[in-house]
Amino acid sequence: MPVVPRMAPEWIAEEAGSSDIARKVERNRQYATTLGWGAHLPALRRALNRKRTAWDEAALVSEAAKWQARTGLAADGLVGPATWSLLRVAAGLGKDPAVSVQLPDSGPGFHSTGRADHRFGRAETVRALQAVAAAWQRAHPRGPRIGIGDISLRGGGPIPGHGSHRLGLDVDIRPLRDDGREAPVLRGHPGYSQELTQELVDRLRANGVLRVHFILFNDPGVRGVQRWKNHDNHLHVRFAPPTGAPASQAAAPAISVPGRQNAGRTAARPTAVGSTALGTLTTLAPGPAGPAPPYRFSPEDLLWTARFVIGESGGRDDLETHAVLHAMFNRYALLTRHRYGTFEAFLRACSTPLQRVLRDWRAARRHMHRADYVRTGDTYEAPAPPGIPRGQLRAFHRLQQLPWDRLPDAARTVAFRALTGAVPNPVGNATEFGSTWQYFRDRYRRSPNLEEWRQYTEALAQRKGWSWIGPVPGIDQTKNAFFTDRRLAGLPRGAVRVLPP
Numbered sequence: 199m200p201v202v203p204r205m206a207p208e209w210i211a212e213e214a215g216s217s218d219i220a221r222k223v224e225r226n227r228q229y230a231t232t233l234g235w236g237a238h239l240p241a242l243r244r245a246l247n248r249k250r251t252a253w254d255e256a257a258l259v260s261e262a263a264k265w266q267a268r269t270g271l272a273a274d275g276l277v278g279p280a281t282w283s284l285l286r287v288a289a290g291l292g293k294d295p296a297v298s299v300q301l302p303d304s305g306p307g308f309h310s311t312g313r314a315d316h317r318f319g320r321a322e323t324v325r326a327l328q329a330v331a332a333a334w335q336r337a338h339p340r341g342p343r344i345g346i347g348d349i350s351l352r353g354g355g356p357i358p359g360h361g362s363h364r365l366g367l368d369v370d371i372r373p374l375r376d377d378g379r380e381a382p383v384l385r386g387h388p389g390y391s392q393e394l395t396q397e398l399v400d401r402l403r404a405n406g407v408l409r410v411h412f413i414l415f416n417d418p419g420v421r422g423v424q425r426w427k428n429h430d431n432h433l434h435v436r437f438a439p440p441t442g443a444p445a446s447q448a449a450a451p452a453i454s455v456p457g458r459q460n461a462g463r464t465a466a467r468p469t470a471v472g473s474t475a476l477g478t479l480t481t482l483a484p485g486p487a488g489p490a491p492p493y494r495f496s497p498e499d500l501l502w503t504a505r506f507v508i509g510e511s512g513g514r515d516d517l518e519t520h521a522v523l524h525a526m527f528n529r530y531a532l533l534t535r536h537r538y539g540t541f542e543a544f545l546r547a548c549s550t551p552l553q554r555v556l557r558d559w560r561a562a563r564r565h566m567h568r569a570d571y572v573r574t575g576d577t578y579e580a581p582a583p584p585g586i587p588r589g590q591l592r593a594f595h596r597l598q599q600l601p602w603d604r605l606p607d608a609a610r611t612v613a614f615r616a617l618t619g620a621v622p623n624p625v626g627n628a629t630e631f632g633s634t635w636q637y638f639r640d641r642y643r644r645s646p647n648l649e650e651w652r653q654y655t656e657a658l659a660q661r662k663g664w665s666w667i668g669p670v671p672g673i674d675q676t677k678n679a680f681f682t683d684r685r686l687a688g689l690p691r692g693a694v695r696v697l698p699p
């Protein structure tokens with residue numbers, strides 16, 4: 199087990215506000231020139247949101263952020279090099295040579311149901327599908343095989359009959375039948391197998407090659423999917439774009455099944471992640487971002503929550519961890535649900551140890567001279583001082599790749615209990631936390647006394663538009679202080695709940 203250093207969450211310093219929007223508008227203005235997309239604004243806007251008619255630069259930031267969230271990118275609203283390289287293809291302004299691998303007519307465990315010229319994907323997409331199908335064949339040697347339909351055109355871009363499927367990352371797959379036939383079927387209709395379809399969803403999500411961003415399908419009895427109109431007769435699988443890192447780093451680790459040890463406690467611990475029923479995140483009252491439908495946690499959420507617990511609070515099953523997890527539930531349910539399709543995407547964007555590349559240049563500056571700082575290429579842009587290399591600590595890259603069965607027991611247990619509604623909430627509607635003790639030290643080069651720490655914490659809350667929640671018995675907030683966003687002042691305490699499965 200690698201030793202994972204403790205690091206304060208840094209997103210406390212990168213909250214979006216109006217000055218943040220102004221800064222992003224300015225950055226996009228520069229990108230429009232340097233990357234050249236300023237000359238293609240109408241096509242770019244259509245690709246972001248073809249229904250929107252009123253556009254200005256701030257709208258472009260918010261629509262770009264939504265598009266990035268849907269696509270599986272960090273949702274910062276900046277149309278920079280990584281976003282533009284995909285967006286230009288989605289907009290039909292150019293082809294992507296990476297979308298050039300054709301799924302064969304058939305192979306172990308699958309047959310193709312669509313047109314051959316609609317069957318091009320990225321190498322990782324096709325490999326992920328073939329891996330799932332091969333495992334399916336081993337589990338179901340007598341069939342039925344998986345029926346895989348449209349992916350993308352060669353090179354990607356707009357494709358007849360679909361709003362998406364433009365980047366070699368979307369795949370339509372038939373639900374499975376219970377009569378052994380390889381034919382179309384609608385969920386809930388005679389011949390439809392909820393059990394086999396659930397197994398397919400679990401296998402897709404744990405494929406070990408490419409991270410699944412979301413799956414659309416309308417059977418409310420299937421876990422790990424979201425409802426979407428016109429998805430009764432197929433599952434729409436969206437993979438997240440490969441990160442461009444070596445395959446071992448881009449791949450989501452397969453979720454394996456830890457053995458049943460310590461039988462007396464297994465009730466509180468997942469033994470088979472892919473098929474474990476998890477809870478549902480609900481809100482009693484809508485947050486400032488509007489009402490959010492209930493959100494069912496997925497096995498992928500469970501895996502990343504366990505990693506999160508290790509990175510953010512040392513992996514212990516204690517009150518501080520409970521507090522941190524509830525703050526994340528609150529923040530996701532009440533404030534950022536519209537920006538991130540899944541809870542794990544939210545964790546990976548917002549939690550410093552889970553970021554592939556540190557988002558905050560201040561964190562990078564603190565670590566850039568360490569031997570275990572991995573440079574990922576390029577430097578941070580203004581307002582960062584020039585010359586700070588982008589990167590992340592090696593220990594955190596390792597943490598991001600640790601498979602479920604190698605995570606410490608305490609972290610797995612607390613993650614599972616939290617995602618099944620078994621962990622009480624000690625922090626009310628708190629949505630933010632930060633190591634204000636450490637921030638004070640960074641700023642003044644000495645430790646504060648308790649009164650100085652309290653004043654510093656209150657002042658920071660004031661600046662950020664938050665309220666410090668005050669002392670909580672059993673939680674030492676000099677490690678992490680907890681705050682409630684003031685926009686939530688009118689909500690009843692405990693507005694967010696995790697309902698047990």
Ligand SMILES: [Zn+2]
Pocket residue numbers: 360363368369370433434435
């Ligand atoms: Zn589709």
